[in-house]
Amino acid sequence: MELDAIGKAIMQYHLVPLVHQANMGLEVTMQRVNGQGNLSVNAHPQVFGDNQRNRQLRQGFSATQLKFSTPAMRDLSALMAYLNGLNTAARRALKPDDYLWPLSSTPVLPADLTTIPLADVDAVSFKRRQQQAKKYDVQKLMTTGAHVNLSFNEQIFTRLYAETFHQQYHSYVEFRNAVYLKVAQGFVRMDWLIQYLFGATPNLSVTDTERPQRSSVHNRAARYSQVAGDYTAIDRYVTKLEAAVHDGQLLSVNDFDGPVRLRSTGQLTTLTRQGVYYLEYRGLDLDPTSPVGVDQNAVAFMRLLASYFVMMPALPTAMVTKVNEQAGQLSRQVTAENPTTASVQAEPAAQVLDALADFAKTYGLPNEDIVLLEQLKQRVTDPKKTVSAQVAMQESALTWAMSQAQTYQAAALERPFELPGFTSLDISSQLLVQQALTRGIKTSVIDADANILRLTQQGQSQLVVAGSGTDLNPQALTSILPHKAAAKQVLTEHGVQVPASQTYHSANQLIDDYDRYVQAGGIVLKAADHAHQVAVFRIMPERQLFEQVVHQLFEQNHSVMAEEVVVASSYRFLVIDGHVQAIVERLPANIVGDGRSTVQTLLDRKNERVLRGTAFKYPQSSLRLGTIERYRLESYNLTLDSVVGRGTQILLREDATFGNGSDVLDATDDMDTSYVQAVEKLVSELGLSVAGVDVMIPNLYAELVPEHPEMAVYVGIHAAPFLYPHCFPMFGEAQPVTGALLDALFK
Structure with missing residues (x-):
């Protein structure tokens, strides 16, 4: 089919890439259920807050419905990544006995539907829910699904209107409305095909035993509102919905349940004047084969259809109503078919997909769209490849759905330090x-x-x-603190105890002072401008090893700080908004013998723990066997094959940083308040709101007194401290530090 005037102008001004990069947003609703597939009895998680403030995670019609909403994005991969992160974050906030139901079909509902808890956000919304429950079929209100919000880059409209269409249309808004209207008409016409390709609800309820359908939820008969939209013109669309409310067919225009909604920034009454800003397609079942309930292919297909409709001729206004009625009949026919059998519309479906493939090839759309169409065509030739057929072929849909729900929940909790x-x-x-x-x-x-x-x-x-x-x-100050010498000078100026130190700019300079440090009884070596490169020797090693460590440090750094050894335990205080929110103690990398296992086995066993891995990629860093660690083993007269006595602790290092295998223990509630007050005072004087302060303390229970400043020696301060050690200590309680930071940022 030949392009219309808009399509030709898009080609003329090379706007096809912009058209195809439509902004897509997703609204996905799921049910919270228990392990048996019944509605959850747990309250909506408090961490989500209320519906007015949290538009990303909020309640739906019932208190058990959870609605996920993403921002609109051009990049589909980024969009799905956002939804994945949002879904995982929500799962981690659920009670241990809560799961997210993966189907649009309702889970096991109570025999008395009036006992279903309605969303109780505020008095007005609760009253509205009560009215809905009286007017509509509650079971249909309890189905779930995904809505796709689509908008085009405003640059397309401004360029086309200014260059070509300012004479054909009375206003810019009228032109933009015309484009959105013909896309909406296209989605209505193709609803039957979308339902065939992505339908996933053989039954309205998971407990139904009736003949399966391709989409029981998006069959017209299953919609709680039977009002059909008028897509012949924007003003007629508005008038039709307002009349439905006036006649009592709808409680409000928000209850319109058609496949496509025209959306603006204001109320429906302003749609004609302000114009359409995006379209909302409401016809996607949840995809139970995806933890987020949405197949990226479905979103990509919707975007491809939109590109096609923008550039192809719109229907003559006189034909729209009749064609939409025929489209409605097609949708009812296709959704009612047995999903495991061939559709009577298989041939037209294949023809549409072929036409889209020709369009994509002719007008230079990405090759991934052509590949997508080839994959979708397999669902036409083999209906058992559709999701609805996969669900219908399960021996027990309830058992299978709960298995999916439990699998997805377990996967979300498996690596709590990573956010998909x-x-x-x-x-x-x-x-x-x-x-x-x-x-x-x-x-x-x-x-x-x-x-x-x-x-x-x-x-x-x-x-x-x-x-x-x-x-x-x-x-x-944020720029200064990463430099250790400057940070130490800042600390000194504020009257706190710091270890004596000297900065060296060459390896030979430092090595020449070896004998001096032998007499001093030990040394701490720190990369002057690198936070994580530290080596501590409480007893000076042989000169050869010392030279080796020094050269290794200077291979990656221009300067190295040599510091006196402070014999005490290492603590990191995390200060947010002027208050110490968490404290961890860091124990040097170590293994503890059991009387039977070798050193190598003890190392492997500790490194196999879920939270241990590559430094700064995992909450707890793996134990490594580098130059210092091997030296420490030799000092114990141990090899990797040696068996370590039961309860014997072997220190593999004498320094304790987050990146060298140290054990992290929460000490928030154990630390004497005098140290907390001292740290808060220092941070306040520095003018920092967020800080990590490293302090060496011999006894965290003993009160800090002015006469003995050596009871708290400050060895570092950071303006962008790590949050994760406080969230995943090896021992002790995790502290809610991320929430504290967000509280400070969004007061």
Whole structure:
């Protein structure tokens, strides 16, 4: 088919890529159920807050319905990543006996539907839910699914209107409305094909034993509202819905349950004047083969259809009503078919997919769309490849659905330090994103490599770097603190105890002072501008090993700080908004013998723990056998094959940082308050709102007194401290530090 005037103009001005990069957003509703597939009796998770503040995770018609809403995005991979992160974050906030029902078919509902708990957000919305429950079929209100919100780049409309269509249309809004209207008409016409390809509900309820259908939920008879939309013109669409409300067919225009809604930034009454800003397609069943309930292929297909409809001729207005009626008949026919058998519309379905493939090839759409169409065509030739058929062929849909729900829930909890969709970020950033998503804070990844995020809620926006670096801290001090010598000078100026030190700019300089450090009784070596490269020797090693370690440090650094050894335990205080929120103790990398296992076995066993792995990729770093670790083993007269006595602790290092295999213990409730007050005072004087403070303390229970400043020796301060050690200590309680940071950012 030949392009219409709009399609030709799009080709003329090379706007096809912009058309195909439509903004897509998703609204996915799922049910919370228990392990038997009954509605959950647990309350809506408090961490999600209320529906007004949290637009990403909110209740639906019932208190058990959970609605996920993503921002609109051009990149489908990024969109699905966001939904994946949102879904996982929500799962981790559920009670242990809660699961997310993977089907649009209702789970096991109570015999008395009036006992279903309605969403009780506020008095007005609760009254509306009560009215809905009286007017409509509650079972149909309890079905779930996915809505696709689609909008085009505004640049397309402005360019086409300014260059070509300002003479054919009275206004810019009228032109934009015309484009959205013909796309809406196209979606209505193709609803039957979408239902065939992506339908996934053989029965309206999972307990039904009636003959299966392709989509029991999106069959017209299963919609709680039978009002059909008028898509002949924008004003007629508005008038039809307003009349339905006036006649009592709908409680409000928001109850219109047709396959496509025309959406604006205001109320329905302003649609004609303000114009359509996006379309909402409401006809996707949940895909139970995906943990998020949506197949990316379905979203990609919707975008491809939209591109096609934009560029192809619209129906003559006089034909729209008749064609839509025929489309409705087709949808009723296709959705009512047995999903495991061939459709009577198989040939037309194949023809439509072929036409779309020709369109994609002719007008230079990405090859991935052509591959997608080939895959979807297999569902036409073999109906058993459709999702609905896969569900229908299960011996027990309830058993299978619960198995899927439990599998997805277990997968979400398996690696709690990783957030699917955001794994390119560091751990602290992932944990912050998870908490932000659950609170309804929109999260944008500005630069994954640099771990830069933008968090936005109700018009307020904050940039965060590396999980905790924010504008809450003064920029100058934030720039200074990564440099150890400068940081130590800052600490000294504020009157706290710091270890004596000297900075060296060449390996030979430091090695020449070897004898001096032997007499001093030990040394701490730190890369001057690198936070994680540290080596501690409480007793100086032989010169050869010392030279080896020094050369290794200078291979990666321009300068190295040599510091006196402080014999005490190492603690990290995390300060947020002026208060110590968490404290962890760091024990040097070690193994503890059981009297039977070799050193190698003890190392392997400890490294096999779920939370241990590559440093800064896992909450607890693996134990490694480098130069220092092997030296320590030799000092114990041990080899990898040696058996370590029961209860004997072997220290593999004498320094304890987050990246060298140390054990992290929560000490928040154990630390004497005098140290907490001292740290808070220091951070306040520095003008920092967020800080990590490293302090060596011999006895955390003994009160810090001014006469003995050596009871607290400050060895480091950080303006963008790690959050994850406090969330995943090896021993003790996890502390809610990500929530505390978000509280500070969004007061």
